[in-house]
Amino acid sequence: MTSPVNAIDHDVNYEIWELRLYVAGQTRKSLLALSNLKRLCEEHLAGKYRIEIIDLLQNPQLAEGDQILAIPTLVRRLPEPIRKIIGDLSNTERVLVGLDIRPR
Amino acid sequence: MDAYDSSVVVGGTVKSSDVLHKVPTGIKGFDEITVGGLPKGRATLVCGSAGTGKTVFAMEFLVRGAVEYGEPGVLIAFEETSTELAQSFASLGFDLQTLVARRLLALDFVHVERSEIIETGDYDLNGLFVRIAYAIDSVGAKRVVIDSLETLFSALGDEAILRSEFRRLFRWLKERGVTAIITGERGDGTLTRHGIEEYVSDCVILLDQRVHERVATRYLRVVKYRGTVHGTNEYPFLIHEGGISVVPVTSLGLTHQASEERMSTGVPRLDAMLGGKGIYRGSSVLVSGTAGTGKSSLAAHAVHAACKRGERCLYFAFEESQGQYVRNMRSIGVDLQPWIDKGLLQFHASRPTYFGLEMHLASMQRTIENFDPSLVVVDPVTNFAMVATPFEVRSMLMRLVDSLKSRGITGIFTSLTAGGSALDETDVGMSSLMDTWLLVQFLEASGERNRGLYVLKSRGMAHSHQVREFSVSSHGLDLIDVYVGPSGVLTGSARQAQEAKERTEALVRQQHTERKQRELARKRAQLDAQILALRAAFEAEEQDVLATLEQDKRREVSLGHDREQQARLRQADPSKQNGGAG
Secondary structure (H helix, E strand, C coil), rough: CCCCCCCHHHHHCCCCEEEEEECCCCCCCHHHHHHHHHHHHHHCCCCCCCEEEEEEEHHHHCCCCCCCEEEEEEECCCCCCCCCCCCCCCCHHHHHHHHCCCCC | CHEEEEEEEEHHHHHCCCCCEECCCCCCCCHHCCCCEEEECEEEEEEECCCCHHHHHHHHHHHHHEEEEEEEECEECCCCCHHHHHHHHHHCCCCHHHHHHCCCCEEEEECHHHHHHHEECCCCCCHHHHHHHHHHHHCCEEEEECCCCCCCHCCCCCCHHHHHHHHHHHHHHHHHHCCCEEEEEEECCCCCCCHHHHCCCCCCEEEEEEEECCCCEEEEEEEEEECCCCCCCCCEEEEEEEEEECCCCCCHHHHHHHHCCCCCCCCHHHHHHCCCCCCCCEEEEEEEECCCCHHHHHHHHHHHHHCCCCCCCCEEEECCCCHHHHHHCCCCEEECCHHHHHCCCEECCCCCCCCCCCHHHHHHHHHHHCCCCEEEEEHHHHHHHCCCEEEEEHHHHHHHHHHHHCCEEEEEEEEEEECCCCCCCCHHHHHCCCEEEEEEEEEECCCCCEEEEEEEEEEECCCCCEEEEEEECCCCEEEECCEEEECCCHHHHHHHHHHHHHHHHHHHHHHHHHHHHHHHHHHHHHHHHHHHHHHHHHHHHHHHHHHHHEEEEEEHHHHHHHHHHHHHHCCHHHHHCCCCCC
C-alpha cells in the first residue's frame, strides 16, 4: 500500500497476494492448474504471494464458502475484491487479466 | 468408461427386469395420476415457464418426503436466497428452519455471478458434485432437488463442457440411488430452454399456466414416464396454503354407499311430493329455475330444517353476501342468524371470478373437509360459467358431487336458467349428475306470474308428477294444489277466481237439487192424495155393488119361498121345483 506506483497496475504492489486453488483429488486438470499457477506467480508476483490448495474431496464443506462449482477454481482472496478464475489456467493472458495483474 | 456404463444400465434393466419402483411425492392428486409417484432412484424433469410452480412442486416433494415418508432431502437452489426460500416454504405452511434443524433437509445455495468468473481453460463441475454429495451425506438424503440447473448456462460460458457434465451429473445421481427433481425453464417450442430434457429420459412433467376469460388456471401434464402407465391428460392444479393439489379431471369413481335415510327439505308439502319422506341423505339435488323463482329460499328452508335437527350446513354463495342473504331469508320467515352464531351454519360468499374454477373446487373441498357438514348448498352453480366453459363446469361439478357423495353429504345446487329458453334443455348436462331435480318455473297467465314447482325427477322414490303452486310469503314457503281444468293450469288470482266461481256454481247446484227434491215431495203428496181419493171412490162403489148384490140375493130367496108356497099350494112335486132355491 505504501509501495511506489507500479507502471503495470497498482494491485501488483499489494504486499501479499492470497490465492486459493480449489481442486477435487489429484486430477490431470488440477495438477496442470497448479503448475500453471506457480509459474505465473513466480513470473509476476515473485515473493509476495501465498497459494492455498483446498482439496474438496477431503474438505467438501469448504466448497460453499467460496461458491465453488467448477474445478479447478482459483480464487483471489486478497487483494480485494474477490476474483474467481475457473479452468486449468492454461490461457495465461486471461489469467493475468482475471487476476488484475494486466488491465482488462 | 461411457460404453461400460451404458452397457451396465442396459444389462441391468433387461436382466433384473425390476418392476419400476415409485416414490410417493405426497402431492395431493399427483400420486394418483402417476399411479404411485415419481420413478425411484431416477431423475425427473419438471419444466414450465416462469411462475408456473416448478419450485413449489419440487419443494413439496422434499418436504412431504421428509415429514411423511421418512426420506430426508437435499435442495440445491440456484435461483433463490435462503431468506426467499424460507419465505416461500412458510407461505406453504412448512418451516424450513425446523426441517433443517431436525436434519430432514439440507440446503445449499449456489450463486454464480457471470461477471466475477473468468474461464481460463478446461474445467469440470466436480465442485458441484462435491457439494451435492456433501449435502446428501449430511442428512442421508433419498431425495434431491436441483432448482434450476439451467442457470448454469448463463453463468458459465462453455456449453460443450456443461452438456457433458450434465450427462455425467444425471448418471451420477442415478448411481447414488437418489430420486431427483431437476427443474427447467420452458423454452421457445422446446420443453426446456437449453434442451436438458435429453439427459433426463425417465420422467418429464410439464407445468403450464393459461388464462381463460382473465382467470388463470395452472395445468400439469406428464409428458413422459418411461416404463409405466400414467394419466396423459392435462390436469388442473392449484397452489394454496397446504401446498399443491392436482385435481384429476376424471371422476373418483362410482363406489360410494347409498343411504336409505331420508331427510326433510324443510317444506312439508315438498316432502310429501317426494314420496312423503323428502330427499335421500347423501343425494344431490338440483333446483333450477329462472331469476327470482325462489331457488335460494328453497335452499334456505332445507338449511334451516337441517340446523334445527342439529346438523352442520355449509353454504357457498356466489351471488349474495352473508348479510344480504340472512336478511332476505328473514323476510320470508327463515332466520338463519342463530345457526350461524351457534356454528352450525357456515357461509362462504365469493364472486366466481375471484379465482379460477379449480381453485374454487379445491377451496370448497378443503372447507368441506374442515367443517364436515351434512348438507352443502352451492348457490348458484351456473355462475361458474362466467369463468369456465360448460364442459369444465360440468367436470368440476361431477367431482364435487362425487366427493360429497363419498362423504355421505347431501348437496343442493341451484341453477339459474335463462328466461325464455327451454328449461329442461339448459340443465341437461348437469341433470345427469343429480338424483333429484326440482324445477321452479313461472306460470304466466292472465297478467300475472306465479311460481310453479315440479319434481322433474327423483331417483329411487315414487314422487308426485303434479305441478304445485309455490308461494313465498312472510311465513315461508308453501306449496298449494293448482287448479287443473279444461282451460289449463291456473295459479294465483286466476286460481282464486276459479275457486270462487266453483263455489258459486256449487251453491247454485245445491239450490237446484233442493228445489228438485221439494218438487218431488210435493208430487209424492199429490200422488198420495189422488190415491186416497181414488180408493175412497172405489170403496164407495164397492159398497154400493155389495149392497145391490145383497138385495138381489135376498130377493132371490124370498122369490124361492114364494115359489115353494105356491107349489105347496098347487101340490107340485117338491124335488123338481126346489133345485135353484136351497
